[in-house]
Amino acid sequence: MGNLERQPGLERLRWQCRRGLLELDLLFEAFLDNGYCSLSDVDKESFNQLLEYQDQTLQEWLLGKVTPEDEAMVHMVKLVRDAT
Amino acid sequence: MNIPIRRFDTLILGAGGGGLRAALQLARADAHVAVVSKVFPTRSHTVAAQGGVNAALANVTPDNWHWHMYDTVKGGDYLGDQDAIEYMCRAAGHLVYELEHAGVPFSRLDSGKIYQRPFGGQSRDFGGAQATRTCAAADRTGHAILHTLYQQNIRARTNFFDEYFAVDFICDDEGTVLGALTMDIATGELLVIEAKTILIATGGCGQLYRTTTNAHINTGDGMGMALRAGIPLQDMEFFQFHPTGVAGKGMLITEGARGEGGYLVNKDGERFMERYAPNVKDLASRDVVSRAISIEVREGRGCGPNADHVLLKLDHLGSDIVAKRLPGIRDTCKTFMHLDPVDTPIPVFPTAHYVMGGIPTDRQGRVVRPSGNAPEEVVPGLYAAGECACVSVHGANRLGGNSLLDILVFGRAAANDILGFLKNNRYHRPSNQEYTDKAYERFARWEKTGDGESVQSIRADLKKAMEDHCGVFRTEKIMQEGVEAIKAIRARIPDVRLQDQSKVFNTARVEALELENLADVAIATMRSAEARQESRGAHSRIDYPDRDDVRWMKHSLYSLEDDSLDYKPVRTKPMSVETFPPKKRVY
Numbered sequence: 114m115g116n117l118e119r120q121p122g123l124e125r126l127r128w129q130c131r132r133g134l135l136e137l138d139l140l141f142e143a144f145l146d147n148g149y150c151s152l153s154d155v156d157k158e159s160f161n162q163l164l165e166y167q168d169q170t171l172q173e174w175l176l177g178k179v180t181p182e183d184e185a186m187v188h189m190v191k192l193v194r195d196a197t
Numbered sequence: 198m199n200i201p202i203r204r205f206d207t208l209i210l211g212a213g214g215g216g217l218r219a220a221l222q223l224a225r226a227d228a229h230v231a232v233v234s235k236v237f238p239t240r241s242h243t244v245a246a247q248g249g250v251n252a253a254l255a256n257v258t259p260d261n262w263h264w265h266m267y268d269t270v271k272g273g274d275y276l277g278d279q280d281a282i283e284y285m286c287r288a289a290g291h292l293v294y295e296l297e298h299a300g301v302p303f304s305r306l307d308s309g310k311i312y313q314r315p316f317g318g319q320s321r322d323f324g325g326a327q328a329t330r331t332c333a334a335a336d337r338t339g340h341a342i343l344h345t346l347y348q349q350n351i352r353a354r355t356n357f358f359d360e361y362f363a364v365d366f367i368c369d370d371e372g373t374v375l376g377a378l379t380m381d382i383a384t385g386e387l388l389v390i391e392a393k394t395i396l397i398a399t400g401g402c403g404q405l406y407r408t409t410t411n412a413h414i415n416t417g418d419g420m421g422m423a424l425r426a427g428i429p430l431q432d433m434e435f436f437q438f439h440p441t442g443v444a445g446k447g448m449l450i451t452e453g454a455r456g457e458g459g460y461l462v463n464k465d466g467e468r469f470m471e472r473y474a475p476n477v478k479d480l481a482s483r484d485v486v487s488r489a490i491s492i493e494v495r496e497g498r499g500c501g502p503n504a505d506h507v508l509l510k511l512d513h514l515g516s517d518i519v520a521k522r523l524p525g526i527r528d529t530c531k532t533f534m535h536l537d538p539v540d541t542p543i544p545v546f547p548t549a550h551y552v553m554g555g556i557p558t559d560r561q562g563r564v565v566r567p568s569g570n571a572p573e574e575v576v577p578g579l580y581a582a583g584e585c586a587c588v589s590v591h592g593a594n595r596l597g598g599n600s601l602l603d604i605l606v607f608g609r610a611a612a613n614d615i616l617g618f619l620k621n622n623r624y625h626r627p628s629n630q631e632y633t634d635k636a637y638e639r640f641a642r643w644e645k646t647g648d649g650e651s652v653q654s655i656r657a658d659l660k661k662a663m664e665d666h667c668g669v670f671r672t673e674k675i676m677q678e679g680v681e682a683i684k685a686i687r688a689r690i691p692d693v694r695l696q697d698q699s700k701v702f703n704t705a706r707v708e709a710l711e712l713e714n715l716a717d718v719a720i721a722t723m724r725s726a727e728a729r730q731e732s733r734g735a736h737s738r739i740d741y742p743d744r745d746d747v748r749w750m751k752h753s754l755y756s757l758e759d760d761s762l763d764y765k766p767v768r769t770k771p772m773s774v775e776t777f778p779p780k781k782r783v784y
Contacts, residue, residue: 124701124702124703124704125383125701125702127702127704128236128360128382128702128704128707129237131235131236131240131412131413131414132236132240132412132414133236133239133240133241133242133243133244133245133343133412133414134242134244134245134412135245135409135410135411135412135413135446135447135448136448136529136532136533137412138412138413139446139533140532142413167239167244167340167344168239168240168244168340169244169337169340175532176525176528176529176532177528177531177532178524178525178528194532197532197533
C-alpha cells in the first residue's frame with residue numbers, strides 16, 4: 114500500500130478508503146498516495162466528507178456517470194480522478 | 198495477557214448481507230447479538246452485487262421453484278447438494294417479499310409487480326425456453342439490500358463492533374469454538390468476545406488472485422480462521438473467473454462488449470479466438486474464452502512490456518455504438534487506464550470473481566466436519582453463511598443471481614437454528630485464560646521487531662503464484678509447481694517484520710493478519726485443485742478435459758493441520774422431489 118511516512122490521520126483515512134467496490138479501493142488508494150498530502154485544509158475536509166457518501170454514489174461520481182450537486186464534491190471528484 | 202471480555206448470545210463475523218440478515222432475525226427475537234466488521238457495515242462487498250436476486254415469482258414469464266432448482270443443479274455441474282438447493286429455491290420467493298416489506302426499493306413492472314430480468318442459465322420447464330427470474334432494484338440490488346438490512350438492524354438494536362478485526366477463534370481442548378479474539382483497528386486494543394453461538398459470514402477471498410473483481414477487503418478471513426480452528430474447507434478448487442477483466446486491475450469488462458462485435462487479439466494482432474472456437478469465435482462460453490486468453494499469454498503471444506495480457510478491440514465499432522451501448526466500459530477505461538476504447542484496444546486478462554467453495558455447512562447453516570465414519574458431524578454452536586460457506590448450493594459453478602439469494606436464505610436459516618440452539622443452551626461454555634493465550638500467541642508474533650521481509654512483497658508473490666498456477670489454465674505439472682510455490686511463500690511469513698508497531702489505525706498490522714488468512718486459504722485452494730483429476734464446472738483441467746462422475750462426483754475437504762485432503766459424497770437426494778441425475782451440461 115502506501116509508501117508515505119506514517120501519519121496517524123492518514124492511516125485512519127486509509128482504512129476509511131477500504132470500500133465494498135474494487136474501483137473505489139483503487140481510486141482512493143492512488144489518491145492517498147499521490148494527491149491527498151498536498152491538499153489545502155479545506156480540501157482535506159472535503160475529502161473526509163466525500164468518504165461519507167455511499168459506495169454506489171461514489172462509484173457513479175468517480176467513474177463520471179453522474180455529477181454531484183455539491184460544488185465541493187465536484188471539485189474533489191476531479192482531484193481524485195486526476196490522481197489515478 | 199489480560200484482555201477484556203464481553204459476552205453475547207451470538208457473535209457474527211462480517212456485516213455483509215448474510216451476517217446482517219442473520220443478525221436481524223436474532224435481534225428481533227431478543228437475542229443479544231454482536232456483529233464484528235472490519236469495515237463500516239455498508240462498505241461490505243454485498244454492494245457490488247448489481248444484477249439481482251433469483252426467485253421464481255413468475256412476474257414476467259411462467260416460472261416455479263422446481264425449474265429454478267433444476268437450473269441450479271445443472272449450473273453447478275451436479276456437484277451441488279440437492280437438498281440444500283431445493284430448500285433455497287423454495288424459500289426464494291418468501292425472502293424477496295420479506296425484503297420488499299422491509300423497504301428494499303425493487304424496480305417495478307407496469308403491472309406494479311417486482312421487476313425481473315432474464316439471466317444466463319435460467320430456463321423454463323427443465324431446460325426449455327429462457328426464464329426471467331432475477332428480481333432487481335435497478336443496478337444496485339446488493340446495495341439496496343445491504344442498506345435496508347443495516348437500518349433494520351440499527352432499529353432492532355444489534356450491537357455493532359465497526360472496524361474491529363477478528364484475529365482467531367478461541368477454542369477449548371475439544372476444539373469447540375467459544376468466541377473470538379478481536380482487535381479494535383482504531384486503537385489497536387484487543388477484545389475477547391465470547392458467545393454461545395458464532396456465525397462466520399466474512400465473504401469471499403478474491404484477493405488470492407492478482408486480477409480479481411473483488412474489493413480489497415475480500416481476504417478470506419473467516420475461512421482462514423476456520424482452517425486454523427481445525428475446520429476443513431470444502432470444494433475450494435471451484436473458483437469462478439470472468440474472461441475479460443482489466444489486466445492487472447481486475448474490473449469487469451462486460452461480455453456485452455464482445456456481444457456488440459468487440460474481439461480479442463494477441464501481440465501479433467491475430468484474432469486468436471478463430472483458432473479456439475472457429476464458429477462462435479469471441480462469443481464462445483466464458484471458460485473457453487478464459488482459457489484461450491491464458492494459453493495465448495503462456496505461449497508468449499501476450500501484449501504489453503510483460504507480455505501478460507491480450508487486447509480487446511472495440512475501435513472498429515465506431516464512437517456512436519460504444520457511447521450508446523457500452524457507456525460503462527468507456528467510463529471504466531477512461532478512469533483507470535486513461536484510454537478511450539473508441540480509439541485504443543483494452544488490455545484484458547481473466548479475472549477471479551467468486552469462490553464456490555468454503556466452510557462446509559448443512560442447510561441449517563451449521564458447520565459440519567468429518568468425524569470418525571461420519572462425513573458431516575455438526576460442530577456445536579458454529580455456523581457459516583454466504584460466500585465464505587459451502588452449503589453447497591452452487592456446486593462447481595454459480596449461476597448469476599444465486600449469490601444474493603444464498604446469503605439471504607442461509608443467513609436466515611442459520612439464525613433460525615441459532616435461536617433453537619440458544620433455547621437449549623442457556624449458558625456460555627466455560628473458557629479460561631489458557632484458551633485465550635493460544636489465540637493471542639499468533640497475534641503476538643507480529644510484535645517482533647527487526648529486519649525482515651515486507652507483507653506487500655509476500656502478498657504480491659502469493660497473488661502472482663495463484664494466478665500463474667491456479668487460474669483458468671490447470672494441468673498436473675502447473676499445479677504441482679503451484680503447491681510448491683505456495684508452500685515456499687508460506688514458509689517466508691514467519692520472517693516478516695512490521696516496521697510500524699504503533700497501535701492507532703495500524704493498517705500494516707491488519708494487512709499482515711489478512712496475509713496469513715490468504716496464505717492459509719491459498720494452500721487449501723491449490724491442493725484441492727491439484728488433486729481433482731477431472732473438469733467440472735469452473736475447475737477445468739487441460740489434462741482431464743471431461744467430467745468424471747464415477748471417481749469425482751464428491752466434495753473435497755482440505756484440512757490445514759495435517760495438510761490433508763478428504764472427500765465426502767454429494768447429497769443427491771432432495772427434500773421432497775426426485776433427484777436430478779447427472780447429465781451432460783449443454784446450453
